């Protein structure tokens with residue numbers, strides 16, 4: 001069973017606190033995160049990276065302010081994908097110079113906010129977006145720190161065990177043949193400071209060689225261009241994308257294999273005079289926060305249909321969309337009956353009138369009872385915020401954080417918004 005949590009007798013513990021008690025106090029369903037697991041993941045990765053590397057926590061993986069603060073306390077910067085995420089990073093106390101903003105479709109007002117706050121890097125996604133950054137910088141009278149997000153062909157292997165997000169035609173980043181001209185423009189613009197390059201390889205990648213290929217492609221490109229344009233690179237962002245296992249029995253990503261190449265790269269680049277002041281960055285989300293979370297729902301019905309046992313829970317795809325869509329053999333357990341013999345084959349479905357609302361095809365758990373608590377592990381990333389919380393108007397779950405033996409509610413359960421009717425005077 002893939003789980004970062006311990007058990008005591010038959011109860012799952014999150015950071016030492018009994019999960020069943022947290023559910024009782026916070027309500028069901030609930031996301032529960034263990035800050036200690038976040039710290040463990042961060043330290044594990046930081047230790048595997050060479051000197052001078054900064055980790056920017058990718059807020060989109062879990063944007064709760066209390067979670068962002070856990071990483072900030074460890075010294076992490078932040079990767080934001082909207083102006084609200086930029087503000088979350090600032091509110092968490094992340095220094096502005098350690099905030100990067102990436103993502104296609106940044107609006108003018110979002111760009112202005114990023115420029116106004118002088119964040120460390122706006123990772124530009126297109127030539128036209130660059131023009132809008134120049135305009136925003138001129139308007140605010142502040143220098144915009146601009147990096148170019150590259151769309152490099154770094155792999156032909158889509159079997160990366162995740163989603164490759166660079167190479168070929170893409171809505172992300174700037175193709176290499178356009179990036180050179182763009183870099184030249186960025187170096188000349190009055191209100192722009194060209195800081196470097198960014199490559200985001202993809203997400204959920206479990207094959208270390210695929211990640212190493214991306215890291216190498218970025219380094220080769222950045223070195224060639226720095227020499228050609230005779231420019232110093234102050235920021236080189238290798239993206240994130242480090243996967244975590246989502247299927248029972250699936251091995252963890254070999255973090256040392258995934259970062260082995262980067263050590264040699266960092267050494268080589270530091271020999272170049274153009275990389276003397278460089279800040280190397282990695283901006284993972286899933287790897288840092290995914291293992292820290294368990295999504296717990298309550299069994300509210302057990303039924304049989306044509307010989308199959310169905311377990312119906314009070315939480316489902318509306319709270320945990322991406323994990324459920326990604327696969328149907330998520331690590332799952334009855335968290336109030338840990339250690340009991342898993343001798344009953346069941347299918348688990350949520351409360352929605354929608355066929356995809358089914359956690360697992362066939363899993364083995366102890367004979368289920370009404371009121372049992374079903375936990376889905378590795379749910380700390382892309383859970384709450386990447387779901388369709390309004391679907392079928394159920395109450396959105398609470399989020400709880402266990403930190404240093406204390407249990408905190410970090411988001412209350414939220415009733416659905418019924419809608420408004422407001423006349424627009426047009």
Ligand SMILES: Cc1ncc(COP(=O)(O)O)c(C=O)c1O
Pocket residue numbers: 058060061079102103200202203204239240241242283284285286287381
């Ligand atoms: C630009 C960028 N950075 C970082 C991330 C975080 O990725 P992951 O959670 O896979 O590490 C993403 C995710 O899509 C992204 O688009």
